[in-house]
Amino acid sequence: MSEGAKRGWRDLPAGALILEAGNAERYFTGDWRTQRPVIDLQKCTHCMLCWFFCPDSAIRVSQAKVEGVDLDHCKGCGICAAVCPVKIRAISMVEETQALRAGKDRE
Amino acid sequence: MTRVVALTGNQAAAEAMRQIRPEVCAAYPITPSTQVMETFAQFVADGRVDTELIPVESEHSAMSACVGAAAAGARVMTATSSQGLALMHEVLYVASGLRLPVVMAVATRALSAPINIHGDHSDAMGSRDAGWIQLYAEDAQEVYDTLLQAVRIAEHPQVLLPVMVCFDGFTTSHTIERLVILEDAEARAFVGEYQPAHPLLDLKRPVTYGPLVLPDYYTEIKRQQREAMDHAPGVIREVGKAFGERFGRFYGLLEAFHLQDAEVALLLMGSAAGTVKGVVEGLRQEGIKAGVLRLRAFRPIPAREVAAALAPLKAVAVLDRADSVGSPGGPLFTDLRAALGELPVRPRMVDYVYGLGGRDLLPEDVRRVYSRLVRLAAGEGEDEAVCQYLTVREAPRPLSPVGGA
Numbered sequence: 001m002s003e004g005a006k007r008g009w010r011d012l013p014a015g016a017l018i019l020e021a022g023n024a025e026r027y028f029t030g031d032w033r034t035q036r037p038v039i040d041l042q043k044c045t046h047c048m049l050c051w052f053f054c055p056d057s058a059i060r061v062s063q064a065k066v067e068g069v070d071l072d073h074c075k076g077c078g079i080c081a082a083v084c085p086v087k088i089r090a091i092s093m094v095e096e097t098q099a100l101r102a103g104k105d106r107e
Numbered sequence: 108m109t110r111v112v113a114l115t116g117n118q119a120a121a122e123a124m125r126q127i128r129p130e131v132c133a134a135y136p137i138t139p140s141t142q143v144m145e146t147f148a149q150f151v152a153d154g155r156v157d158t159e160l161i162p163v164e165s166e167h168s169a170m171s172a173c174v175g176a177a178a179a180g181a182r183v184m185t186a187t188s189s190q191g192l193a194l195m196h197e198v199l200y201v202a203s204g205l206r207l208p209v210v211m212a213v214a215t216r217a218l219s220a221p222i223n224i225h226g227d228h229s230d231a232m233g234s235r236d237a238g239w240i241q242l243y244a245e246d247a248q249e250v251y252d253t254l255l256q257a258v259r260i261a262e263h264p265q266v267l268l269p270v271m272v273c274f275d276g277f278t279t280s281h282t283i284e285r286l287v288i289l290e291d292a293e294a295r296a297f298v299g300e301y302q303p304a305h306p307l308l309d310l311k312r313p314v315t316y317g318p319l320v321l322p323d324y325y326t327e328i329k330r331q332q333r334e335a336m337d338h339a340p341g342v343i344r345e346v347g348k349a350f351g352e353r354f355g356r357f358y359g360l361l362e363a364f365h366l367q368d369a370e371v372a373l374l375l376m377g378s379a380a381g382t383v384k385g386v387v388e389g390l391r392q393e394g395i396k397a398g399v400l401r402l403r404a405f406r407p408i409p410a411r412e413v414a415a416a417l418a419p420l421k422a423v424a425v426l427d428r429a430d431s432v433g434s435p436g437g438p439l440f441t442d443l444r445a446a447l448g449e450l451p452v453r454p455r456m457v458d459y460v461y462g463l464g465g466r467d468l469l470p471e472d473v474r475r476v477y478s479r480l481v482r483l484a485a486g487e488g489e490d491e492a493v494c495q496y497l498t499v500r501e502a503p504r505p506l507s508p509v510g511g512a
Contacts, residue, residue: 009327014267014335015206016328017305018315 180306203238208261225465369398
């Protein structure tokens with residue numbers, strides 16, 4: 001959204017179609033967040049429930065292991081924390097102000 | 108070889124649809140358009156057309172299915188009337204906003220309440236700002252011819268807007284008329300193949316339809332729709348001319364009848380034009396310089412063409428088959444008065460609301476309007492209202508054995 005000038009009406013695709021796939025990645029929704037998930041990787045069993053349920057594909061995974069949260073896109077909805085198995089409880093939601101105050105802008 | 112047949116306006120519409128062979132039709136029955144899809148469903152059942160016919164549970168769903176199928180890349184058609192069109196209302200804007208060239212036959216009918224199944228233009232007028240092209244046919248032949256043209260108009264790359272082909276409920280939809288049907292191959296060749304620019308089902312070139320568009324882009328997308336509608340008059344004329352060159356029946360934005368040297372004229376749309384033309388022939392024999400201007404296109408409104416045609420006249424009356432209560436007149440009147448507003452010298456202009464809920468427009472009603480126009484043309488002053496109801500009972504009228512209003 002922020003890159004370059006905004007196009008005039010003659011240069012936009014008719015009907016507001018988006019002709020390029022996958023560009024949602026360039027739209028940062030992380031600044032909508034008031035709470036953020038913090039994952040305790042010591043407790044995490046890598047069951048992938050949070051990855052499966054996250055509506056913004058914001059759970060970072062590598063080699064079938066949960067690595068953390070993509071805070072550029074995580075809206076802080078808390079679904080990951082809610083689906084994390086009761087016995088594990090590896091994800092807790094932390095107030096964004098508290099996280100920012102702690103200077104933890106990135107996990 | 109063309110065929111000369113006797114069909115209702117609805118059957119003529121179904122015949123055009125069979126020849127157009129849309130890939131998808133989604134529809135829900137409603138009087139008086141039911142017979143369009145009923146006839147078409149029979150064609151599908153008999154294997155005479157290979158359209159995917161989707162029976163849905165409401166008109167809202169019908170138009171939604173049409174939108175989905177059109178976005179997928181299909182050529183899509185449907186039909187409706189009255190409450191059905193009203194129920195489609197929000198989805199009409201989706202079809203035009205996504206620039207999907209859906210074509211819909213609308214057998215125009217009054218809206219409830221009070222409930223009434225007969226013809227007037229209230230339903231279609233309620234959709235006039237939905238971003239659809241609206242063409243109004245006078246008779247069954249024009250319904251058939253216009254549907255064939257509508258597909259080309261809608262799919263034209265500079266237009267890409269949905270089109271309604273409107274015709275008067277019962278008067279045109281249910282009256283059996285003699286008309287000419289083209290050979291299937293001729294009709295199909297005229298309509299041509301549809302090449303959607305961005306079909307949703309093209310997995311190699313994925314696209315997104317219907318994203319959220321916020322204040323930073325919404326205006327630009329709406330501006331594109333105005334541009335597309337601005338291209339429509341030229342395309343309607345071009346397609347109407349191509350149709351005429353091939354099949355002998357020419358169409359444009361307007362139909363002028365005895366207008367060349369006219370001093371007074373009526374402006375209207377739809378089937379009542381036949382009655383008015385008949386009256387004009389009589390008036391001409393009496394030496395009255397009367398004419399008729401029938402609008403075939405209401406959206407886009409051919410403002411410049413109407414203004415040019417009417418500039419030399421002395422007095423004109425608009426016949427509105429729907430009211431717009433709270434406005435200075437019916438919807439056609441307010442648009443045409445605005446169209447004439449640019450002229451340095453204008454004819455005097457009055458409005459009559461007529462034919463609501465299927466009420467007949469009789470030759471004597473039309474004569475009464477021309478008489479007033481003749482007085483206005485002579486410069487006579489008057490204290491009559493600019494907008495009046497033409498076919499309304501002002502006082503009790505004894506029952507007549509032959510019925511009537």
